[in-house]
Each structure stands twice: as structure tokens, then as C-alpha cells.
Amino acid sequence: MDCQRVLSLMDSYLDRELDLTTQLSIEQHLADCPACRAISQRQQALSTALGAQGRYHRAPPALAAGIQSALDKIDAASGANVRQTPRWLSMAASVVVAALIGSGITYWLAGPSPAELLTEEVIASHVRAQMVAGRLTDVSSSDSHTVKPWFNGKLDFAPPVLDLTTQGFALVGGRLDYLANRPVAALVYRHRQHLIHLFVWPTQERANSAPHTLTRQGYQVIYWSDAAMRYWAISDLNADALTSFSKLIQEQATTGTAARRLPGPEDMR
Amino acid sequence: MHQPSQRAHFERTVLPHLDAAYNLARWLLRNDADADDVTQESCVRAYRFFDSFHGGNAKTWLLTIVRHACYSWLKQHRAEKSTMAFDEQQHSANDDDPSAGTTPFSASPETLFLQEANRRLLHQCLEALPLEFREALVLRELEGLSYKEISAVMDVPLGTVMSRLARGRGLLQQQLTGHSEQET
Numbered sequence: 001m002d003c004q005r006v007l008s009l010m011d012s013y014l015d016r017e018l019d020l021t022t023q024l025s026i027e028q029h030l031a032d033c034p035a036c037r038a039i040s041q042r043q044q045a046l047s048t049a050l051g052a053q054g055r056y057h058r059a060p061p062a063l064a065a066g067i068q069s070a071l072d073k074i075d076a077a078s079g080a081n082v083r084q085t086p087r088w089l090s091m092a093a094s095v096v097v098a099a100l101i102g103s104g105i106t107y108w109l110a111g112p113s114p115a116e117l118l119t120e121e122v123i124a125s126h127v128r129a130q131m132v133a134g135r136l137t138d139v140s141s142s143d144s145h146t147v148k149p150w151f152n153g154k155l156d157f158a159p160p161v162l163d164l165t166t167q168g169f170a171l172v173g174g175r176l177d178y179l180a181n182r183p184v185a186a187l188v189y190r191h192r193q194h195l196i197h198l199f200v201w202p203t204q205e206r207a208n209s210a211p212h213t214l215t216r217q218g219y220q221v222i223y224w225s226d227a228a229m230r231y232w233a234i235s236d237l238n239a240d241a242l243t244s245f246s247k248l249i250q251e252q253a254t255t256g257t258a259a260r261r262l263p264g265p266e267d268m269r
Numbered sequence: 270m271h272q273p274s275q276r277a278h279f280e281r282t283v284l285p286h287l288d289a290a291y292n293l294a295r296w297l298l299r300n301d302a303d304a305d306d307v308t309q310e311s312c313v314r315a316y317r318f319f320d321s322f323h324g325g326n327a328k329t330w331l332l333t334i335v336r337h338a339c340y341s342w343l344k345q346h347r348a349e350k351s352t353m354a355f356d357e358q359q360h361s362a363n364d365d366d367p368s369a370g371t372t373p374f375s376a377s378p379e380t381l382f383l384q385e386a387n388r389r390l391l392h393q394c395l396e397a398l399p400l401e402f403r404e405a406l407v408l409r410e411l412e413g414l415s416y417k418e419i420s421a422v423m424d425v426p427l428g429t430v431m432s433r434l435a436r437g438r439g440l441l442q443q444q445l446t447g448h449s450e451q452e453t
Contacts, residue, residue, distance in 0.1 A: 011435045015409065017416050046442060050410035053388045054395065059291035063305055067287070067312045074316060075276060 001029050006036050014043055016135075027134060048176070052183045115212075115223075118232070121179050123219055125186070126197045126234045129175075136195075137173030137188055147174045151185055157229070159185035159200040160253040169196065169245055179232075189245070196235040196245060203230045211246055213239060222246045227254045279319050282327040287312070289328060289412055290335045296407045297339040299396055307342050311335040329414070332422045336404065343400075394444040402437030409434055 006029050012018050013026045030037045129136045139150040148161040154176055163171060169189045177186040177199065184201035203225055211224040220242045223232040231253075233246050290311060295304035311334045315322075322330055395403060408414045408422060419430045 011438065012416070012431060015416065015434070042442070043438065046438060046445075047410060049387075049391060050395070050406065051413075053391055054407075054411050055388075055392050056288075056411050057292045057295035057304070059287045059308065060301075060305065063291065063308060064284075064287060066305075066309050067284070070309060070313050071276065071279075071316055074313065 001025050003029075003033060003036055006030070006033070007039065010036075010040060010043060014040065014047060052176075052178055056181065118180055118223075119214065119216055119221055122197075122199060122221060122223075122232050122234050123216055125177055125179065125199070126195075126219065129177075129186070129188075129197070130195060136175070138175035140173035142171045144171055147171060147187070150174060151176075155183055155185055157185075157202045159187065160229075160249070161187060162249065162252050164189065164245075164248055164252075167244075167248055168192075169248070180230075191235070191237055191241060191245065194235055194237045194241075196233060196237065196242065198249065199230075199232040199234075201230055203228055211243075211250070213243065215239070224250065226250060229253075275319065279316055283315055283319070283322075283331050284312070286328045286331045290331050292411060293332055293335050293404070293407060294339055296396070296411075297336070297400065297404055298342065303342065307338045308335065311338045314338070326418065326421075329418045329421045332408070332412075332414075333424070336422055390445065394441055397444065398437060398440055402433055402440060405430060405433040406437045406441070 006013075006026055009018065009022065009026060013023060016023070018026070030040055139147055141147050142165065144161040144163045148158070151159055151174065159174075161171070161174065165171070169191050172188040172190050172195070174185060174187045177184050179199055180201065182201060184199050187198040187200065189196040189198065205225060206228065207225075208227070209225045211222050213220070213222050215221070219234055219236055220239050221232065221234045222242055223230070224246070225231065231246070231249065233242060233249070235242050235245075237245070287308070291304060291308045294308045294311070295301065298304050298307060311331070315331055315334050318334075395406065398406065404423065405419060408419045414422070416427055416430045420427050423430065425433075
């Protein structure tokens with residue numbers, strides 16, 4: 001493939017919109033051609049910056065409440081209120097709803113919980129990273145002293161990167177990812193033929209939370225928080241193996257190689 | 270018209286995308302209050318026409334309605350003066366020149382991270398982009414839609430999605446480069 005063709009496909013390539021064969025032949029070209037590689041890196045940096053730093057405008061809570069009452073009016077007008085709920089009861093209910101919306105747990109009523117949404121994000125990231133060659137790690141090394149410093153200057157915290165080779169979990173590498181509306185550290189470990197993703201990011205919550213285990217789409221997911229850091233581990237490993245992995249992390253992450261949060265832009269806001 | 274179960278169905282399938290709806294409206298209209306009004310109007314419209322939603326992608330369905338409402342709003346208020354008309358002819362000519370739209374990004378891309386000033390600059394430049402490029406970039410970079418989904422929301426062919434993204438990114442890089450040169 002020549003440079004002209006590669007450049008014309010650059011956006012689709014970086015957006016992962018090409019078929020695998022074309023994707024791979026561009027990858028090959030980029031490995032051999034420094035000029036095109038430089039352009040792809042600049043483009044990638046711009047996209048990453050937009051994804052991670054671009055302002056996402058969330059709907060204000062009052063808007064959700066306003067929509068609910070507009071929908072109520074439509075229901076009332078179309079005479080669909082077949083529930084025949086006593087008026088005082090529906091009023092009381094709407095007070096409760098308003099209170100819930102006000103307290104920011106709208107999702108409890110309106111749809112999946114934040115934890116479920118995050119689970120979906122984590123699964124999607126785990127799957128996507130393995131779909132396309134070259135996407136899994138930004139820094140590939142089994143040496144925690146190579147992987148850990150790589151995050152310096154890219155994140156506003158230092159994720160714990162542990163050497164668990166002797167326990168059967170080999171470090172594969174790390175990359176930047178984006179979850180829960182912030183850049184996070186994605187660490188990749190391997191246990192036999194199974195990949196494990198460990199996502200780490202700081203949390204404002206002081207209280208530690210005990211590990212939750214769940215199974216979705218054949219993946220095991222365990223998440224917990226410890227020392228003001230959140231951890232999400234996901235793999236196609238069986239539950240026991242992933243549990244022992246998460247225990248190792250829990251034991252070792254907060255001792256010695258503890259995750260440390262550096263003051264970042266968020267603190268100054 | 271609407272059974273209670275249908276209301277519940279709507280709240281389960283469509284309303285989870287309220288943030289996406291608001292984000293798109295806010296980026297297209299560039300104003301909180303207008304985005305608020307148009308998003309609410311769009312959700313009400315979506316509910317009224319919920320019968321016409323036969324499953325599928327609720328997010329793109331809602332975003333299509335929102336986008337349409339934003340365009341009507343802009344047309345009525347004539348607030349949006351496209352600063353740079355998009356010339357398909359000119360652009361397809363550029364396609365032959367591989368260097369077009371790939372202006373070197375002089376500010377070190379890594380410096381875009383974690384620096385509040387750069388973050389603001391990025392917003393300003395994105396907000397200043399002509400509407401058709403801004404919406405393509407918002408749908409792709411902030412909303413993470415696939416080309417196919419963007420094509421459905423914007424009601425344009427896939428090829429146009431690609432050229433708008435490429436041109437939009439090129440313009441954004443030019444703007445960012447221009448700004449960082451002014452500052453130094």
C-alpha cells in the first residue's frame with residue numbers, strides 16, 4: 001500500500017472502521033514508513049485528547065424532571081392513565097421521584113444503575129481491545145518497572161503495577177483507556193491463554209468497598225475500591241482464578257507499591 | 270394512545286440516552302438554555318412518535334430527532350452563521366492531495382492532556398468549527414458512534430461521514446496549531 005492510499009484511509013483506520021485485512025496492511029505500512037507514522041500519531045493524539053478531554057455536556061437533573069412532567073401531561077391528555085391511581089398517590093409518587101432526581105440517583109428509576117453501565121463499559125473495553133491487533137497495550141512489557149513509569153505524565157495518579165509472574169499472572173503491558181468519564185489505567189495480565197484487564201482510577205469516595213463479583217456475557221467481573229482507588233478486573237477466566245487474582249492485587253496494591261494519587265487539574269477546579 | 274407499559278418501555282429504551290441527546294444539542298446550539306428547550310422538545314416528540322420506533326438503535330433514533338430539532342431551531346433563529354461553507358467540490362479535489370487536511374500538529378499532542386488551558390482551547394476550537402464538521406466530530410469523538418450510526422443520524426452517505434470527519438479533524442488541527450503559534 002502506498003502513502004497516498006494510507007493517508008486517504010487514515011481516519012477510517014484510526015476509527016477502526018476498516019476491514020481487518022486493510023487495517024493490517026496499513027499497520028504494516030505505518031511500521032515501515034516514519035512519515036505516515038508521525039501523521040497517524042498526531043491524528044491519534046488529537047482523537048485521544050478529544051475523547052478524554054473534550055467536554056461532554058450531561059443533561060442537567062432539572063431537564064430529566066421537566067421531561068417526566070411533560071410526558072405525564074401527554075399521558076393524561078391521551079387518557080391513558082388506566083392505572084387509575086388516586087391523584088394524591090401519584091402526587092406523592094412524583095414528590096418521591098423529584099427527590100430521587102434531585103439526589104442524583106435518577107438511574108435507579110430510569111434505567112440501569114451506574115454500576116451496570118460501568119460494567120457494560122468495562123466489558124466493551126475488554127472485548128474491543130482484543131479485537132484489533134495493536135490495540136491491547138500502548139506499552140508492552142512484562143516488567144512492572146517499565147510499565148508503571150510509562151503512565152507518568154499521562155494520568156494524574158500512579159496506578160499499582162504488580163509483578164505476579166510467580167503466582168501465574170504474567171504482566172503483558174498497559175495502556176490508557178477511558179471509563180466512567182475519565183482517563184484510566186488499563187493493565188493487562190495473562191493467565192495461561194486468558195487475558196485479564198485490570199482498570200484502575202482514583203475515586204473521591206473515602207470508604208473502601210468490598211469486592212463485588214458478577215458474570216456477564218461469559219465474562220467474570222470483580223470490582224472493589226481500596227485506599228481511594230477503584231479497581232475493575234475482567235476476564236474470561238473462571239470465577240475462582242479471577243478471585244485469586246483480585247485477592248493478590250488487593251493484598252499487594254496497598255502495601256509498598258501503593259497506588260498514589262497526585263494532585264491533578266481536577267483538584268484545582 | 271400510550272399504555273403505561275409503553276411509557277415504561279420508552280423510559281427504559283429512549284431516556285437512558287438523554288445525556289447523549291443533551292450533549293449533541295448543546296454542541297450544536299452552543300447555549301445551555303436553548304439546548305435544554307430543544308432536548309425537552311425532542312424527547313416529547315420522540316414519545317409522541319414512539320409508535321414509529323420499531324426496535325433497533327434507540328440512541329441513533331433519538332439523536333436523529335434531536336439533530337433535526339436543532340437544525341429547525343437554528344433555521345428559525347438564524348443564530349448559526351456557518352463561518353466556513355463546506356465545498357464538496359473543493360474537498361473532493363483535496364482528496365487527491367494526500368497532504369491536504371493533515372496539517373502538522375505543532376503543539377506536542379501529549380501536551381493536550383491534563384492542562385487546563387489546552388483543554389479550554391480544545392473546546393473553543395471545536396465549538397468554532399462549522400456546524401457540519403462539529404456535529405460529525407461530536408458524534409464520533411464524544412459519543413463514540415460508528416460511521417454507520419453517524420450516517421444514520423446525519424442522514425448522509427458513509428463517504429460524506431468520512432470526508433467530514435477527515436476535514437473536521439484537519440480544520441481542528443489547523444486551529445489548534447494557529448492558536449499555539451499565536452501564544453508563543
